Amino acid sequence: xxxxxxxxxxxxxxxxxxxxxxxxxxxxxxxxxxxxxxxxxxxxxxxxxxxxxxxxxxxxxxxxxxxxxxxxxxxxxxxxxxxxxxxxxxxxxxxxxxxxxxxxxxxxxxxxxxxxxxxxxxxxxxxxxxxxxxxxxxxxxxxxxxxxxxxxxxxxxxxxxxxxxxxxxxxxxxxxxxxxxxxxxxxxxxxxxxxxxxxxxxxxxxxxxxxxxxxxxxxxxxxxxxxx
Amino acid sequence: xxxxxxxxxxxxxxxxxxxxxxxxxxxxxxxxxxxxxxxxxxxxxxxxxxxxxxxxxxxxxxxxxxxxxxxxxxxxxxxxxxxxxxxxxxxxxxxxxxxxxxxxxxxxxxxxxxxxxxxxxxxxxxxxxxxxxxxxxxxxxxxxxxxxxxxxxxxxxxxxxxxxxxxxxxxxxxxxxxxxxxxxxxxxxxxxxxxxxxxxxxxxxxxxxxxxxxxxxxxxxxxxxxxxxxxxxxxxxxxxxxxxxxxxxxxxxxxxxxxxxxxxxxxxxxxxxxxxxxxxxxxxxxxxxxxxxxxxxxxxxxxxxxxxxxxxxx
Numbered sequence: 001x002x003x004x005x006x007x008x009x010x011x012x013x014x015x016x017x018x019x020x021x022x023x024x025x026x027x028x029x030x031x032x033x034x035x036x037x038x039x040x041x042x043x044x045x046x047x048x049x050x051x052x053x054x055x056x057x058x059x060x061x062x063x064x065x066x067x068x069x070x071x072x073x074x075x076x077x078x079x080x081x082x083x084x085x086x087x088x089x090x091x092x093x094x095x096x097x098x099x100x101x102x103x104x105x106x107x108x109x110x111x112x113x114x115x116x117x118x119x120x121x122x123x124x125x126x127x128x129x130x131x132x133x134x135x136x137x138x139x140x141x142x143x144x145x146x147x148x149x150x151x152x153x154x155x156x157x158x159x160x161x162x163x164x165x166x167x168x169x170x171x172x173x174x175x176x177x178x179x180x181x182x183x184x185x186x187x188x189x190x191x192x193x194x195x196x197x198x199x200x201x202x203x204x205x206x207x208x209x210x211x212x213x214x215x216x217x218x219x220x221x222x223x224x225x226x227x228x
Numbered sequence: 229x230x231x232x233x234x235x236x237x238x239x240x241x242x243x244x245x246x247x248x249x250x251x252x253x254x255x256x257x258x259x260x261x262x263x264x265x266x267x268x269x270x271x272x273x274x275x276x277x278x279x280x281x282x283x284x285x286x287x288x289x290x291x292x293x294x295x296x297x298x299x300x301x302x303x304x305x306x307x308x309x310x311x312x313x314x315x316x317x318x319x320x321x322x323x324x325x326x327x328x329x330x331x332x333x334x335x336x337x338x339x340x341x342x343x344x345x346x347x348x349x350x351x352x353x354x355x356x357x358x359x360x361x362x363x364x365x366x367x368x369x370x371x372x373x374x375x376x377x378x379x380x381x382x383x384x385x386x387x388x389x390x391x392x393x394x395x396x397x398x399x400x401x402x403x404x405x406x407x408x409x410x411x412x413x414x415x416x417x418x419x420x421x422x423x424x425x426x427x428x429x430x431x432x433x434x435x436x437x438x439x440x441x442x443x444x445x446x447x448x449x450x451x452x453x454x455x456x457x458x459x460x461x462x463x464x465x466x467x468x469x470x471x472x473x474x475x476x477x478x479x480x481x482x483x484x485x486x487x488x489x490x491x492x493x494x495x496x497x498x499x500x501x502x503x504x505x506x507x508x509x510x511x512x513x514x515x516x517x518x519x520x521x522x523x524x525x526x527x528x529x530x531x532x533x534x535x536x537x538x539x540x541x542x
Contacts, residue, residue, distance in 0.1 A: 193317070193351040200350075204325065211329075 017130050017142040023149030029122045030153035031213040036122040039113045040154055041202040045165070048172040050158025051151075052106040055176075056095040056114050058147030061123055063091040065143030068131040075132075084127045085118070092118040105175040122150055153209075161205055163188060165197030237423055238293030241470065244417045245300060248410030248466065252304065255403035259308025264300055266312050270319040271299030278328045294333050298322055301341035301471060305463055305510070306348070307356055314352055318344035338517045339477045346510040353505075375462050375506040405460040415469025427485040428478055428492075429468035433459060435493025443501065452501050462500070462507035467492070471513055478516070479523040487523055492516040 018027060029035050036057075043053045067087045075083050096114050099107040107114065117123070126146050131139040163169055167190040174182040195201045252260045275295045279286045289295075302318045322344025330336040349356055418424045436458050443452030458464065472478065472492050479488050492512045499508025 193347075194353070195347055195351040198350065 017134065017138050018145045018149070019141075020145040020148055023145040024152050026217040028149045028153055028213060029146055030150055031210050032217060033122075034210070035125060036120045036150060037206070039116070039120060040150075040157060041199070041206060043110050043113045044154060044157040044161050044202055044206075045197055046162045046172060047155060047158040047170055048106060048176055049110050050154045051173070052099065052103060052176050053110055053113055053117075054147075054151030054154045056099060057117055057120065057123070057154075058144070058151055059095050059098070060088065060091040060117050060120075061126060061147040061150075062140055062143040063094070064088045064123060064127055065131040065139040066136055067091075068127045069134060069136045069139035072132045072134075080132060081128075084124065084132070088123050088127065089118045103176050106172075122146060157202075157206055157209060160209070161196050161201065163192070164205070165192045165194065165201060167192035234292040234294065238297050240418065240421055240423050241297050242293070242300065244414035244421075244423075245304065245411075245470065247413045248407055249304060251407045251410040252308065255406060256308045259310070260304065263303035263306055263308060263310055263315060266315045267299040267303035267306075267319050268296055270316045271295045271302075271323060274320045274323045278324060282328060282332070284332065289333065292333070295323065298327075298341045298344075301466075302344050304466065305341070305345050311355065314348050314355065317351070318348045320344075321347045334476055336476060337521070338514055339471060339474050342471060342510045342513045342517075346514060349505070349510060375500060404462065408460040408465040411465035411469060415465060418469060418473075424469065424473040425475075425482075425485055427482055428473045428489040431486040431489025432468045432472055432493040432496075433464075435490035436464070436497050437493075439494055439497035439501075452497070458497065458500065462496075463509045464496070467496070467509040467513060471509070472516065477520060479520045479527070481524065481527060484520075484523040484527045487527060488516050488520060491519070 023029065026032065030037065030040050039053055039057070044050045064084070064087050068084055071083065071087070092115065095117065096107070096111075099114060126142060130142045134142075159169060162171070167188045169186040169188065170181070170184040173184050174180075193201070196205060249260060249264070272290060272295055275290055276286055279289055299319050299322070302322060303315065306315065306318065322340040325347075326338055326340030326343030327333065327336045330338075415424070415429060419426055419429075437455035440452050440455040440458050443450075444454055445451050452458075468489075472489060479485050492515075495512035495515055496508050499505055499511060503511075505511070
């Protein structure tokens with residue numbers, strides 16, 4: 001994603017806000033647009049880790065989209081990208097502090113990947129393509145939809161890898177969602193394929209899910225490049 | 229290459245595997261045969277389903293024998309009497325991820341048998357020690373294998389380890405040395421029939437020997453062990469003649485194949501000496517496969533323009 005390629009088009013027709021259905025389906029930011037793959041691969045070992053990062057990313061996406069939309073008239077062109085990065089970094093810090101306060105165990109495991117949400121290209125892409133060109137309401141909806149689509153991809157990958165890699169599901173969810181989630185943990189028996197839990201397994205599993213998404217959404221994509 | 233050609237070559241490969249397989253049965257029990265039956269059965273079933281999913285003709289692809297060879301190599305490489313779920317996972321991942329994900333026979337980047345073998349080797353490290361703890365006729369073979377005890381020797385000279393451990397035979401691993409000899413005989417048959425190129429196995433064995441000799445200091449505790457010991461231990465000969473020589477996944481030029489073989493031999497020795505696994509042939513072959521296109525690109529240019537003689541293309 002090269003944000004600079006899209007600068008100053010200013011044409012309202014080029015604002016491509018995602019709906020929830022699009023973000024979760026034919027234009028999924030991760031499995032169809034192939035953005036934000038670093039955290040996707042790194043944090044998808046278990047469902048709890050994946051959900052933790054997904055919620056943090058969702059929060060940053062909505063917050064940064066809203067604030068950047070509010071600032072869109074006030075920023076001169078040369079300052080726009082640095083200002084957007086600053087806003088995103090601010091919300092990333094908020095997400096870090098919130099996780100430290102309410103989900104410290106999960107934060108300890110995925111801290112690095114919460115901190116580098118700031119470099120997640122999905123967020124900068126939404127800021128540059130949508131939020132800086134449209135009204136607050138549209139920008140907020142787009143942030144929510146995109147975050148939900150990314151969360152869907154991340155949690156799906158986390159669930160598949162947890163089931164295949166460890167033979168369990170929802171282990172450690174109480175660290176994220178409170179004591180009531182302790183009973184969610186399911187032991188499916190067996191030890192699972194160690195490989196799927198290791199980094200190579202993240203690549204292989206993600207590639208299989210991307211292939212599945214291609215198969216399902218090929219008709220919808222037509223000749224458009226996958227990259228918005 | 230036409231289908232009958234492929235079938236003829238695959239039949240020859242299966243025949244050439246026989247001496248090693250028979251010796252493996254003699255030393256380690258009939259588990260190798262159940263491995264073979266299960267893996268080939270799972271492989272043909274998986275191939276059938278995958279071809280149907282991809283809407284490709286089923287019969288010609290199964291009849292050309294490549295599936296049988298791929299699954300036989302997996303079955304031989306795994307310890308005799310491996311549990312059937314492991315064989316199933318190995319066969320399915322070999323054909324699904326290793327072959328059909330890349331477009332089917334002839335388009336694969338990695339050797340499918342080694343993809344399947346590596347998947348289960350990484351996933352079930354405890355279950356796949358060589359030789360297995362069950363189904364053995366010989367007590368001595370239940371001890372650690374040569375490569376394992378060699379890896380974890382502490383402050384013992386080579387000669388001391390050799391005497392202390394039952395996992396050692398006359399010149400290589402106990403029993404494994406004869407199995408390796410069997411695959412060497414089969415490999416020489418393939419060479420005589422002009423089915424494989426001599427460059428890959430020769431370069432691989434020389435590559436291993438060079439590293440072994442560089443680290444061989446007469447047998448102190450820091451020695452890597454003699455070249456002969458490494459040639460006749462683990463899966464060396466099987467890899468050299470039957471796996472690394474796969475014409476699809478090795479470079480096409482003669483010089484490229486020499487480099488490819490030497491690279492695999494070097495990596496095998498590095499994994500055996502300093503890596504986390506006692507034997508590392510699968511990882512070495514996969515790494516070699518991964519750089520084969522690069523070797524072709526930078527080394528193959530001269531040779532491909534000159535046209536190789538037909539028998540060296542496998």
